Amino acid sequence: MNIRGILNSTSFFSVVLDAGQLDDLAAATSxxxxxxxxxxxxxxxxxxxxxxxxxxxxxxxxxQPGGDKTVATLGPGEVVGEMAVITGERRSATVKAKGRVTALEITKAALAPLLAAEPKLAHRFGTMIEQRTGELTGRRDKVRQSISVGLGREQIAARMTSYYSG
Structure with a gap:
């Protein structure tokens, strides 16, 4: 499957971006x-x-005090590192390859033109991150405070707008 097809099959992007925006993001993704x-x-x-x-x-x-704690194992179709790129927050976890891993890399620079052209995307990404945080809470409830910044969609959108406008 090509980059555009992968992005389209990833709900984090397909729910938020329209077809033209997915095309633009695919062109800037490696x-x-x-x-x-x-x-x-x-x-x-x-x-x-x-x-x-x-x-x-x-x-x-x-x-954590006492050492590192594995909180999840993720595989194909899942997104990692979105909070730091979307809001400018520091990374909340360490992510390591269990074996050989292939991934699509989406940079802040790739997202910036989309957000400049359509400022309402920040709110849509905020909603998606809020939903993902809720889903991850079920998986990681014991370490939730260690990995979540505890922000709602409006706060995420505000941080994203500030991060990408400066």
């Missing part, structure tokens, strides 16, 4: 590969990209 044990992102870092996993699995862990 495929990247990670080897076993390679770090896609580290907790605390400033995020410059988010990823749509297309092949392989990653582990998501958070650093």
């Amino acid at each position: 495929e990247v590969r990670f080897g076993r044990g390679e770090v896609l992102m580290r907790q605390g870092e400033i995020g410059t990209a988010m990823y749509v996993l297309t092949d392989g699995k990653v582990t998501v862990s958070v650093h």
Whole structure:
């Protein structure tokens, strides 16, 4: 499947973006590969990209007193790193490849023209992130406060607007 097809089949984007916006995002997106044990992102870092996993699995862990705790294993079709790229927050978790991983890399620079052309996208992304946070809470309820910034869609949209306008 091509980049456009993958983005279209990923609800994080297909629910928020129209066909033309998906085309524009696909044109600015690249495929990247990670080897076993390679770090896609580290907790605390400033995020410059988010990823749509297309092949392989990653582990998501958070650093806590007493050591790192794995909170999720994610695979094809799932998105990682979106909060940092959408809002400018620091990474809330470390994500490592369990084996070989292929992903689509979507940078802040790829999203910026879409948001400049359609400011209402910030609210739609905010709604999507709020829904994802609710879904992830069920999976990670014991470490929820460690991995969630605790923001609602309006706060996410406001941070996104501020982050992309500055």
